[in-house]
Amino acid sequence: MxxxxxxxxxxxxxxxxxxxxxxxxxxxxxxxxxxxxxxxxxxxxxxxxxxxxxxxxxxxxxxxxxxxxxxxxxxxxxxxxxxxxxxxxxxxxxxxxxxxxxxxxxxxxxxxxxxxxxxxxxxxxxxxxxxxxxxxxxxxxxxxxxxxxxxxxxxxxxxxxxxxxxxxxxxxxxxxxxxxxxxKPFPRSAERALWTVLSAAYRQPAAPAHTLFDRRALRRAEIRPNEINADISPDRWARLARDLSPGRPWPALPKRLRP
Structure with missing residues (x-):
């Protein structure tokens, strides 16, 4: 060979x-x-x-x-x-x-x-x-x-x-x-919100979503308030981030994610 x-x-x-x-x-x-x-x-x-x-x-x-x-x-x-x-x-x-x-x-x-x-x-x-x-x-x-x-x-x-x-x-x-x-058609203006939302959810995977986020916002993102964070798909977290993003100051992305 x-x-x-x-x-x-x-x-x-x-x-x-x-x-x-x-x-x-x-x-x-x-x-x-x-x-x-x-x-x-x-x-x-x-x-x-x-x-x-x-x-x-x-x-x-x-x-x-x-x-x-x-x-x-x-x-x-x-x-x-x-x-x-x-x-x-x-x-x-x-x-x-x-x-x-x-x-x-x-x-x-x-x-x-x-x-x-x-x-x-x-x-x-x-x-x-x-x-x-x-x-x-x-x-x-x-x-x-x-x-x-x-x-x-x-x-x-x-x-x-x-x-x-x-x-x-x-x-x-x-x-x-x-x-x-x-x-995906995800707005870059919402990326800070998305990273913050995901980071919070992944820090507490066994917690219900309502312990971190507003119940009404969760329902708008098709997330049940009592649903465990570890069971929620990225698409639904992204919907939540888009909903929460406007009009709020969000932390900067980590340095490793910046251009």
Whole structure:
């Protein structure tokens, strides 16, 4: 059996090896010719060719020198494709509306989600491959962690399908997931209120909602006043935050959430 590519051996990257899955991932992002698309970790180009064929403007980010050279040679005739030699954890994200299509390294999924789903991101939609367990956690109806609820209250996270390890080279020890992310129409003016509401609820998960918030406001958000905080979905907390937001001074977002 041939050895795994050096980037995979050194950083735990598992390259997508089934073209049909790559095509499905790109198609699920619904990219148009005028769109700006960020591909994170272009690697050997399994997704890059499918993305370039959409006619959209593609920024294919890759940090490994070897793969950058190969990508340049392979896609030199694609005028809508730019190879960006950089680390996706450090590059400046586009200020205009953009899409993301990527096979994310397992170890970097949380870090990259924090960047892409931050309050000031211009991300519109994404289709990504992540580790199966990670996908199950972030797509839970009621996430267990505050950060995951923060993501889910502002973005729709849909677990599309499970992807077996055999579709990657080298194959990982666990399965992966095809995940689609769509921005929700949540006003940025209410984000401080949302973070405050979620933080209060997640500090006291076993408490009834009425111990923290006004009963009438809870009912307007379709939350029963006696309902336990741990049973309330991010969507309903977001409705409450939108209702409470106007006309009140809310604490600033934590530094890690600021641009």
């Amino acid at each position: 041939p050895s795994a590519p050096r980037a995979a051996r050194s950083s735990g990257v598992h390259f997508l090896a089934t073209p049909a899955i790559a095509a499905q991932l790109v198609q699920s992002c619904a990219i148009g010719g005028d769109d700006l698309v960020l591909e994170i970790g272009a690697g050997q180009g399994a997704l890059t060719g499918h993305l370039a064929a959409t006619g959209a403007r593609i920024l294919a980010v890759e940090r490994d020198d070897h793969f950058v050279r190969r990508l340049h040679n392979r896609f030199r005739d694609r005028p809508n494709l730019r190879i960006v030699h950089a680390d996706a954890r450090e590059i400046s994200l586009p200020r205009r509306r953009f899409f993301v299509v990527a096979n994310l390294p397992y170890a970097l999924s949380t870090t990259l989600f924090r960047r892409l789903l931050s309050p000031h991101t211009a991300l519109h939609r994404a289709a990504v491959i992540v580790e199966w367990g990670f996908a199950k956690r972030v797509c839970a109806t009621v996430p267990r962690q505050l950060e995951q609820a923060w993501w889910a209250s502002r973005f729709d996270l849909e677990l599309v399908s499970r992807i077996g390890s055999r579709h990657f080279s080298p194959p990982p020890r666990v399965d992966s997931a095809h995940l689609v992310i769509r921005r």
